[in-house]
Structures are given as C-alpha cells and as structure tokens.
Amino acid sequence: MKNLKKYILSAAVLVAFMSCSSDDDNNKVANNVTLEFNNTFGDTPIVLGNATSSSATANTSDAGQIHHFEELKYVISNIRLIKADGTEIPYNVNNLDTGATVVNQANTETLSYVLSDIPVGDYIEIKFGLGVRSDLNTLDQVSFPTFYDNAGSNETEMHWEWGTGYRFTKIEGYYDTDNKTLSFHSGSTLEGEEDNYTQGVDAYRDITLALPTTATVGSSAPIITINADFDYFLSGNSHTVTLVSTEDITNNATPSAHTATEMEKFVDNIGGNGTTDLTGMFSITSVEN
Numbered sequence: 001m002k003n004l005k006k007y008i009l010s011a012a013v014l015v016a017f018m019s020c021s022s023d024d025d026n027n028k029v030a031n032n033v034t035l036e037f038n039n040t041f042g043d044t045p046i047v048l049g050n051a052t053s054s055s056a057t058a059n060t061s062d063a064g065q066i067h068h069f070e071e072l073k074y075v076i077s078n079i080r081l082i083k084a085d086g087t088e089i090p091y092n093v094n095n096l097d098t099g100a101t102v103v104n105q106a107n108t109e110t111l112s113y114v115l116s117d118i119p120v121g122d123y124i125e126i127k128f129g130l131g132v133r134s135d136l137n138t139l140d141q142v143s144f145p146t147f148y149d150n151a152g153s154n155e156t157e158m159h160w161e162w163g164t165g166y167r168f169t170k171i172e173g174y175y176d177t178d179n180k181t182l183s184f185h186s187g188s189t190l191e192g193e194e195d196n197y198t199q200g201v202d203a204y205r206d207i208t209l210a211l212p213t214t215a216t217v218g219s220s221a222p223i224i225t226i227n228a229d230f231d232y233f234l235s236g237n238s239h240t241v242t243l244v245s246t247e248d249i250t251n252n253a254t255p256s257a258h259t260a261t262e263m264e265k266f267v268d269n270i271g272g273n274g275t276t277d278l279t280g281m282f283s284i285t286s287v288e289n
Contacts, residue, residue, distance in 0.1 A: 031218060032114050033115040033118045036223055039227075041057055041058075046072065062235035067173060075131055075132060076102075078127075079129075084121075102150055102156050102158055123216075132166050137188055139159055151166055167185050168188070188201060188204060209283065225285040236268065237277050238269055
C-alpha cells in the first residue's frame with residue numbers, strides 16, 4: 001500500500017510539473033524588443049559641441065581632416081526582424097507614426113526605440129531603413145500626424161523646406177583647425193514639375209545586420225544595441241571624402257552648394273551603396289535577452 005501511495009504521489013507530481021511547464025509555454029506571448037542606438041567615432045561615443053567646444057568628440061578622417069559635430073540626427077524606418085527559419089516579421093513598416101523614429105544625439109530619449117508586441121521566436125537578423133521609402137516619403141500630415149509633427153518640430157527640423165519629403169540625415173558641425181562650417185543634409189530628390197514628379201536620387205538605404213547572439217522573444221524582452229560609426233561619414237567603404245569650401249561644390253558639405261550627386265557619396269558611406277554594402281556605418285554591438 002505504501003508503494004502504491006508513492007507511485008500515485010509521483011504520478012501526481014509529474015502531472016503537476018508537466019502542467020506547469022505547459023503553462024510556462026503558454027505564457028510565452030509577444031514581447032518587446034528595444035533598439036538602443038549608440039553613435040560613435042570608431043569606439044568613442046560622440047559628444048556634440050559648438051565651434052569652440054573643448055568637450056566635443058573630435059575625429060580625424062582618412063584624408064586627415066579633423067571634424068566634430070554640433071547636431072546629429074537620422075531617420076530609422078521600415079524595421080523587420082528575421083527569425084532563425086527565415087521568416088520576416090515586419091514592424092509597422094507602412095505606418096510612419098508607429099514604425100519610424102528620428103534618432104537625435106542631443107535627446108537621449110530618442111536613442112532607445114521600443115518595438116512592441118513582437119511575436120515569440122528566435123531572431124537572428126534585423127533589417128531597417130536609413131531614411132524613408134519613396135512610397136511614404138511625402139510630408140503627409142493627415143496620414144502620419146505623429147511622425148510629421150515629430151520630424152517637423154523645432155528641435156528636430158527634418159522636413160525639407162521645399163516640401164517634397166523628409167530629411168533622412170541632418171549633420172551640422174565643423175572641420176579643419178579653423179572650424180569651417182560642416183553642414184550635411186540628405187534626402188531623396190524628385191525631378192520634373194508639380195503633379196508630374198519622378199524619382200531623382202533615392203537616398204533611402206536598406207540596412208541588413210546579422211545578430212551576434214540570437215534574440216529570443218517570449219519570456220524575455222531583448223535589447224539590441226546598434227552602433228552607428230560616423231567615422232564612415234568621411235571615411236566609408238565607398239568613398240574617402242575631403243571636405244572643401246563653397247568655392248568648389250565637389251565634396252562640399254554645405255547643402256546650399258552640394259549637388260544630389262555629391263550627396264550620394266556621403267549617403268553611400270553611412271548607409272551603404274545598396275548592393276555590395278548593406279551595412280554602411282551600422283553594426284550590432286550586443287544582444288541582451
């Protein structure tokens with residue numbers, strides 16, 4: 001009889017354990033994934049500063065030019081997480097209000113972007129856009145009022161003044177020992193006339209990054225740290241840029257002077273050329289589950 005009781009007790013414990021395990025599995029519901037953006041020159045975090053700042057992070061390009069930034073902003077959109085089996089999970093890719101953000105080095109809150117309700121699974125790759133896809137790149141206050149207001153705020157100023165779309169990157173700073181002005185703004189351009197525009201230069205870039213560690217969504221909410229190395233701005237995989245004055249628009253970093261073709265050099269450096277380089281200045285520093 002004692003042995004029978006032991007067997008019954010053991011069976012009950014086993015059933016209870018299996019039930020708990022089953023409950024744990026069932027409780028693994030969608031969870032958040034946080035993207036942390038870290039902007040650097042090489043391994044050094046960027047500190048912004050004006051022309052005479054003694055604390056701003058200075059960088060020396062491959063061409064030997066010293067430069068630092070006073071303003072640093074860029075748009076991230078079209079985010080997709082890739083599972084281990086190749087399944088692609090898009091995150092509000094057609095809604096700029098809920099699926100796009102402006103990373104602003106001067107505002108620490110923008111350096112962290114939370115993706116909510118990501119399906120349970122193991123993720124090995126992330127894709128995202130630097131800028132806004134051409135089909136969404138209009139200053140549409142009606143469809144996307146939140147993103148429109150955020151991008152157009154006095155703090156952000158990511159609207160093009162001429163009203164055909166958003167700025168994708170906005171970099172202000174200084175270069176050389178005499179602190180000449182560095183001012184670079186990127187964004188897609190249009191050609192033609194109103195009501196008959198065609199795509200000009202497409203400055204949007206699709207970034208693809210493999211995760212060094214699997215991001216497991218379920219009982220945990222992973223944090224993926226993405227590094228943006230702005231040394232690539234002048235010293236990228238595509239071009240080594242030597243900045244010049246406004247007397248020569250080649251390699252000029254003043255928006256009023258540089259052409260769309262010259263703009264592409266900088267875009268290819270930081271966002272990749274879209275073919276042989278799909279990472280540009282971006283890399284994954286860590287994944288915390």
